[in-house]
Amino acid sequence: MHDISAPGFLSVDTIYLEPAVEGFARGREILARFPAARRIPVASHWRIPELHGNEGLAEDWLHSKRTTLVLGVKKGLAMRPNGRSADFIAPSTSNGCAMACAYCYVPRRKGYANPISLFVNVEEVAAAIARHARKLGPKPEPDQVDPVDWVYDIGENGDLSVDAMLSDNVRDLVALFRATPHAKGSFATKAVNRDLLAYDPGGKTRVRFSLMPERVARVVDVRTSPMAARIAAIDDFVRAGYEVHVNFSPVILYPGWEADYRALFEAVDAALSPEAKRQLKAEIIMLTHNAALHEVNLRWHPKAEDWLWTPDIQETKLSEGGQENLRYRTGWKGRWLARFKALLAETLPYCTVRYAF
Structure with missing residues (x-):
């Protein structure tokens, strides 16, 4: 893992940009x-041949993450219904990431290292979200996503905590939701960027800190904030006016996982204030892997595959997007998920599970 505030975490020396930028x-x-x-x-x-589909970048994965930035204009501004983690997936203001989690699905879609792409028409994205929320009006009844507001995931294809180091897009989106009735923004993150504490979210942006046992994260969560830093940030973000949830994602199964997760839950419990505990909720998402990503990882980070590639307990399943992915075996996955939820209920009884998959 890595300190994202350290000098050199981002050292942009090459910018690819669309003509309209x-x-x-x-x-x-x-x-x-x-x-x-x-x-x-x-x-x-x-379509940047030097980046996307360039197999030669597999061995230079981290260099391009650190030094390359892509700037473009977001074309599609439609809201996609979700109903799981959020009510809607908002148009992304970014794609790709400067971090390099070994299980990330985005490289499977765009090709190899996939550094950050930022979209510069954030005002158009914000206006589309505001129009959509106005048409919806008040949420008619509570649901698993939120009891009051329509929730828009604004970080589906990247990590907004890192994006905020490069532009004011995230600040603008937080301000949008603060001023938009019946709407709340939401994004998951594996990075602690304390600049966000000054954004004044007014309770209208949900930050989901992704957590997993430290010894696994040390291998698979490449260039992310340490687990202790993420846990320690929860109270600070709650005090700053964010709703803060935790995202146990992905849950990777291995001998000893239950003991490691118990220790993780106990660390969360010890760190949180009563105020943070009262508002805490969780998502649980079991690992999904992919044969193509496995082959790429073997070229730049083979140790990660010791954790991710366990075909004796995985099976192939066709995703909604038509890709062949590896997931934990049906039947067994349900039992393991039930054990995970029971352990969570035992150690963090105040932490409601909003969504589990």
Whole structure:
């Protein structure tokens, strides 16, 4: 793992940008932050042969994460119904990540290292969310997502805590939800960026800190904030006006996982204030892996596959997007999930499970 505030965590020296980027104020602001960076015009943030589909980058995975930035304009502004972690998936203001979790699904979609792409038309994204929320009006009844507000996931394809180091997109989205009735933003993160404590969310943005046992995270959560730092941040973010949940994702099964998770739950319990405990809820998401990602990981981080690739307890399943993924075996997965939830209820009885998969 890594301190994202350390010098050199991001050292952007190459920026790929779509032609329209410099026509947006946010695009000009971001470019001004990196005056010495080499600028390479591209027709589309999706089609950059040097990055996407370039097998040669597998061995140079972390370098491109640290040094490369892509700037583009978000085209599709539709809200996708979700009903699991959020009511809707909002149009992303980013894609890709400077961190390098070995199980991440995004490289499977866009190709290899997939560094951060930022979209500079954040005002259009925010306006689309606000229009959507106005049309919906008040939420008619409580549900597993939220008892009061319509919840929009604003970080599906990246990590907004790191995005906020590069632009004010995240600050703008937090401000949007603070001012929008009946709507709440939500994003999961594996990074602690304390700049977000000054954003004044007013209870209208939910941050979900992803947690797993330290000895696993040390191998698979590459370039992320240490687990102790994430746990310690929960109280600070609650005091700053965020709703803070925990995201046990992905749950990776291995001999001794129950003892390790018990220790993790006990660490959370010991660290949280009564105020943080009262509002705490959790998501549980069991590991999904993929044969293609397994092959890529073997080239840059084979040790991670000792944890992720366990075909004796996994089976192939077709995803909603039509990909062949590996998940824990049906039947057994349900039993393991039940054991996980029982352990959580025993050690953190105040932590409601909002969603488990």
